[in-house]
Amino acid sequence: MIEVSIPATTANLGCGFDVLGMALDIFYTVRVQTIKENQYIIRNRGEGERYLPEDERNLFFRTIKKISKWKNFPELGLEVEAFNQIPVSRGLGSSAACISAAVATVNELNGRALSIEEMIHFAAQIEGHPDNVIPAMVGGLTVAMKNGEQIHYQKFPFFDNIHLVACIPEYTLSTEEMRRILPSDYSREDVIFNLSRIAYLVGSIFRQDREGFFTALDDAIHQPFRGQKIPGFFEVRGYLREKGMGEAVISGSGSTVLLMLRDPITTSGKEKISELFAQKGTKDLIIKNVNWQNQGIRVKQL
Ligand SMILES: Nc1ncnc2c1ncn2[C@@H]1O[C@H](COP(=O)(O)OP(=O)(O)OP(=O)(O)O)[C@@H](O)[C@H]1O
Numbered sequence: 164m165i166e167v168s169i170p171a172t173t174a175n176l177g178c179g180f181d182v183l184g185m186a187l188d189i190f191y192t193v194r195v196q197t198i199k200e201n202q203y204i205i206r207n208r209g210e211g212e213r214y215l216p217e218d219e220r221n222l223f224f225r226t227i228k229k230i231s232k233w234k235n236f237p238e239l240g241l242e243v244e245a246f247n248q249i250p251v252s253r254g255l256g257s258s259a260a261c262i263s264a265a266v267a268t269v270n271e272l273n274g275r276a277l278s279i280e281e282m283i284h285f286a287a288q289i290e291g292h293p294d295n296v297i298p299a300m301v302g303g304l305t306v307a308m309k310n311g312e313q314i315h316y317q318k319f320p321f322f323d324n325i326h327l328v329a330c331i332p333e334y335t336l337s338t339e340e341m342r343r344i345l346p347s348d349y350s351r352e353d354v355i356f357n358l359s360r361i362a363y364l365v366g367s368i369f370r371q372d373r374e375g376f377f378t379a380l381d382d383a384i385h386q387p388f389r390g391q392k393i394p395g396f397f398e399v400r401g402y403l404r405e406k407g408m409g410e411a412v413i414s415g416s417g418s419t420v421l422l423m424l425r426d427p428i429t430t431s432g433k434e435k436i437s438e439l440f441a442q443k444g445t446k447d448l449i450i451k452n453v454n455w456q457n458q459g460i461r462v463k464q465l
């Protein structure tokens with residue numbers, strides 16, 4: 164039996180729309196054993212357990228089958244125990260984790276026949292968002308770049324003196340819908356706004372310049388539009404800025420809001436954040452400290 168574990172990811176990090184992503188210490192873990200050919204059983208525990216399919220319609224098996232076909236690998240029957248800590252459709256890369264786990268499983272069951280570049284290529288093709296898939300697979304904070312069919316990336320460590328807090332609402336948002344609400348054209352001014360910030364942000368990460376990082380997080384491409392669908396986002400961000408506490412960004416396409424803080428959040432800080440969200444109608448909210456992860460795929464033989 165093998166165990167594969169993949170971290171959640173937060174894509175975009177403000178100005179890095181479709182480019183930046185970072186692995187977090189929330190995991191999707193599968194224990195996989197081969198069984199009779201053509202049998203596919205998955206038992207889901209944790210997030211999504213009430214509604215994720217437990218047969219071959221599950222994204223995990225759909226991914227396994229696609230890759231086995233592309234690569235001409237034998238179609239093995241599989242029995243899987245899945246443990247999911249990543250809330251689904253909340254902008255924390257749950258589908259990227261599930262797809263990456265399937266890709267890593269296929270690789271492991273076929274004598275590690277795939278390179279990391281191939282694994283990223285397949286996973287990104289199925290998931291559609293390399294900014295989630297790359298950090299899920301390699302960990303850290305990553306910059307994704309597409310060049311035709313090819314995907315390139317750079318990986319950096321994040322800051323150990325920025326405290327991350329995920330504010331995870333009960334409601335879900337579909338990535339597809341949250342992409343549809345974005346404009347198809349942007350002014351030159353907005354493009355330069357984001358280009359300058361992403362360059363400055365990556366430079367600040369490279370130099371571990373925390374204040375430079377906070378200065379450059381803002382965005383004109385997606386947050387002004389998506390923020391309107393996440394009641395409380397603008398108010399919480401405004402509060403953190405006003406108090407000098409840090410910044411807030413929309414994680415992936417939402418609904419999660421990721422706080423990036425200079426100091427660890429206090430109990431009263433959490434209460435204030437809950438209150439700001441509640442005033443805008445978001446009442447069922449999980450506020451959770453999270454950490455960035457330097458490792459992506461983990462595989463164990465059990
Ligand atoms: N752990 C999982 N197991 C099986 N299917 C999953 C799992 N996670 C996500 N999915 C599938 O992917 C869909 C959610 O994809 P979506 O891209 O909207 O959300 P997400 O990956 O959680 O968030 P985001 O991509 O915005 O970070 C679900 O409806 C489900 O079909």
Ligand SMILES: N[C@@H](CCO)C(=O)O
Nearest residue numbers: 174181292338415416
């Ligand atoms: N960069 C993608 C990530 C989707 O999770 C988006 O924001 O739409």
